[in-house]
Amino acid sequence: MKIILIGYGKMGKAIEQVAVDKGHEVIHTITSSNKTELNPDLIRKADAVIEFTRPDSVYENLKLCIDAGIPVVSGTTGWIEKLNEMEQYCLQKDGAMLWASNFSIGVNIFFEINERLAQLLAGQNYQVDIKETHHIHKLDKPSGTAITLAGKFIEAGVYQGWSLENEKNKLPVICERKDEITGIHTVNCISDDDRILLTHEAFNRKAFAKGALLAAEWLQGKRGVFSMKDVISKS
Numbered sequence: 201m202k203i204i205l206i207g208y209g210k211m212g213k214a215i216e217q218v219a220v221d222k223g224h225e226v227i228h229t230i231t232s233s234n235k236t237e238l239n240p241d242l243i244r245k246a247d248a249v250i251e252f253t254r255p256d257s258v259y260e261n262l263k264l265c266i267d268a269g270i271p272v273v274s275g276t277t278g279w280i281e282k283l284n285e286m287e288q289y290c291l292q293k294d295g296a297m298l299w300a301s302n303f304s305i306g307v308n309i310f311f312e313i314n315e316r317l318a319q320l321l322a323g324q325n326y327q328v329d330i331k332e333t334h335h336i337h338k339l340d341k342p343s344g345t346a347i348t349l350a351g352k353f354i355e356a357g358v359y360q361g362w363s364l365e366n367e368k369n370k371l372p373v374i375c376e377r378k379d380e381i382t383g384i385h386t387v388n389c390i391s392d393d394d395r396i397l398l399t400h401e402a403f404n405r406k407a408f409a410k411g412a413l414l415a416a417e418w419l420q421g422k423r424g425v426f427s428m429k430d431v432i433s434k435s
């Protein structure tokens with residue numbers, strides 16, 4: 201595949217390394233200093249665009265790719281409130297997009313187990329909290345992954361929302377920013393008699409990069425809005 205990387209920071213560079221190792225070609229990279237180069241003619245030279253930037257630029261970047269008719273994979277977090285609008289736009293324009301709060305295959309397996317755990321805990325006497333720990337450079341809080349995990353307990357009716365504070369009926373999310381930690385997520389469920397702990401720890405960014413590339417390969421020739429759940433279950 202010919203790939204354009206929008207965002208050439210920690211993730212963009214990790215994706216480039218994995219892409220080149222797999223025989224793909226990165227034909228252009230975009231950062232905040234050359235973002236005016238991103239136009240439909242450039243985008244149409246690629247088979248896929250992979251976008252890892254910032255919450256304030258992701259919407260316009262994805263819109264440009266969808267308008268150009270090129271499949272786009274995005275992992276930018278911290279903009280979940282506009283995700284649904286973007287997905288509707290993609291469907292209207294018959295585009296192809298795949299966004300994931302976390303591209304690691306391990307985390308997506310963890311998501312499946314978490315979903316089942318949330319369903320099983322509905323109606324049981326457990327208090328749940330989610331703790332996420334990341335490096336000090338992370339801009340958003342809580343992580344997109346923690347929001348995805350909490351969402352399954354909300355869908356299952358265990359909580360009515362999530363909160364960074366201690367609010368009644370809301371699932372507490374605890375965020376820690378420490379050193380260069382890639383990402384640790386723990387779902388902690390306590391009853392009077394026992395505890396269930398579910399933890400995922402990423403050792404490096406390669407796990408996210410591999411997943412993002414797998415998603416871009418999988419998206420070739422497809423139209424619609426997809427998630428990593430689709431990639432894992434149908435690849």
Ligand SMILES: NC(=O)c1ccc[n+]([C@@H]2O[C@H](COP(=O)([O-])OP(=O)(O)OC[C@H]3O[C@@H](n4cnc5c(N)ncnc54)[C@H](OP(=O)(O)O)[C@@H]3O)[C@@H](O)[C@H]2O)c1
Nearest residue numbers: 207208209210211231232253257275276277301302303408
């Ligand atoms: N979904 C996942 O699996 C996953 C995994 C890890 C991280 N993430 C998320 O991915 C995002 C990027 O993370 P990162 O660690 O790579 O961040 P980073 O190292 O800060 O890199 C961000 C990149 O985006 C560029 N950028 C900023 N504004 C831009 C714009 N308007 N147009 C084009 N490029 C722009 C930056 O360019 P300059 O340096 O020139 O400003 C930089 O190259 C974050 O939201 C992070 O939370 C997701």
